[in-house]
Amino acid sequence: MKIIPIWFSKDVDPWKAVQFVDYRQSEATGRRFGFVREIFFTKVIDIDKEESKLFSSLPTSTRRKIKRAYSERISFEEVGDMAAFANFFNAFSRQKNLAFRLTPDFLEKFGKSLLITAAAKDREVLVMHANLRHPDTGRARLLYSASVLRAADKTVSKSVIGFANRALHFHDMCILGRQGFRLYDMGGYAVGTNNPELQGVNRFKDQFGGTLIREGNYRSIPLHVASTLYNAVTAPLEDMALVRIFRPRSRLAVAPENEAPPRRTPTS
Numbered sequence: 184m185k186i187i188p189i190w191f192s193k194d195v196d197p198w199k200a201v202q203f204v205d206y207r208q209s210e211a212t213g214r215r216f217g218f219v220r221e222i223f224f225t226k227v228i229d230i231d232k233e234e235s236k237l238f239s240s241l242p243t244s245t246r247r248k249i250k251r252a253y254s255e256r257i258s259f260e261e262v263g264d265m266a267a268f269a270n271f272f273n274a275f276s277r278q279k280n281l282a283f284r285l286t287p288d289f290l291e292k293f294g295k296s297l298l299i300t301a302a303a304k305d306r307e308v309l310v311m312h313a314n315l316r317h318p319d320t321g322r323a324r325l326l327y328s329a330s331v332l333r334a335a336d337k338t339v340s341k342s343v344i345g346f347a348n349r350a351l352h353f354h355d356m357c358i359l360g361r362q363g364f365r366l367y368d369m370g371g372y373a374v375g376t377n378n379p380e381l382q383g384v385n386r387f388k389d390q391f392g393g394t395l396i397r398e399g400n401y402r403s404i405p406l407h408v409a410s411t412l413y414n415a416v417t418a419p420l421e422d423m424a425l426v427r428i429f430r431p432r433s434r435l436a437v438a439p440e441n442e443a444p445p446r447r448t449p450t451s
Contacts, residue, residue, distance in 0.1 A: 186406060191320045195401050203409065206401035208324075208368075218401040224372045226393040227322070230356045231365040237356060245349060245390045252350035255304060255343050259354045262299040262311065265290040268327075271311050275329035285327065298323070300355055302347040307335055309347045314355055316364065323359045325352075325370035352391065369393065 187202060192209045200217025207223075214220055230237055238246060262268060265287040272285050290297060290313070298314040313327040330344055356367050369388045372395060373381040402410070 190315070190317055190324075191322055195399075200403050201405065202403060203406040204401075204403045205406060206399070208398040209401060210398065211401070212397060212399040215401055218403055219407045221400040221402075223398045223400045224374045224395060225324075225398065226369040226372050226388050226391070226395055228356065228367045228369070228391055228393040229365065230360040230367045231321075232360070234357050234360065237360065238353065240392065241353070242390060242392060248346050248390075249350045249353050252302070252343075252346035255346060257309070257343075257347045257350055258303050259351060260301055260303070261358075262301050265299075268299050268311055268313060271308060272313075272327055272329040275332070278332050297326075298355070298358065300351060300358070302351040302354070304334075304339055304343065304347065307331075307339070309334060309339070309344050310351050312351055312355055314359070316359070316362070318363075321363065321365040322368060323355075323364045323366070324368035325355075328370070348387075349390070 185203060187199075187204045189204065189206045190208060192206055192211070194211045195206055195209060195215045195218060197215065197217060206218070208225065212220075212222060229240075232240070238249075241249070269285040269287050269290060276283055276285075293315065296316045298316055300312050300314070301308050302310040308331070310328070310330040312325060315324045315326045317323065328348075330348055334344065359367060369391065372388060373385055374395075376382060376385070
């Protein structure tokens, strides 16, 4: 069964209602015949500016924490090894008691549209991001993010890991801006949630400013029925480490030639 994902469309094509189509973050938000709709919120940041101005546009506390990452000698790099990212993400997912797992084959399907980056200290990777690039709209979106919960180097504190995560987001924005992308999508925002963990994720994303926007996810009825049946059958088997094909949207992680980012500490 081939699922057709369509990102950031203006609207939904009604003729595709009979296919296994998954519209993600469409500008449309109204109901559409033949599709199951879900309202989706996210935060987008304008990265169409000089890097010094982009840095200055961030809140003061965020700039300070990014500078701390530089002072801690955090290094940044792009990663082309899909298996390395999948292994890193899956270790994070297990520690967080999440059911979702990634496979290299799944990541390979994104092709060159995927930008994977890592932040490390003394060669130990602390944080990794996978970003989806969508040239047609000039938009890039965080797809998956993972970090170590406890560094192997005991001198690396949780605070340093947090600094590295913030700095990696800024690093990603700089790379994507150089590639001509205008918007950086933080990958979702849990409006009105009572979940303390999701509230914490929201607070983290708020530290980058940006604009909260409302979009629509649309899943064709054939795909919705198939995914519901599949999940009903496989859910009891998750303890056997089987990977689910269809990931519930509520579990969104929280995923070309590039120029290397500057290694110097940004100035406000």
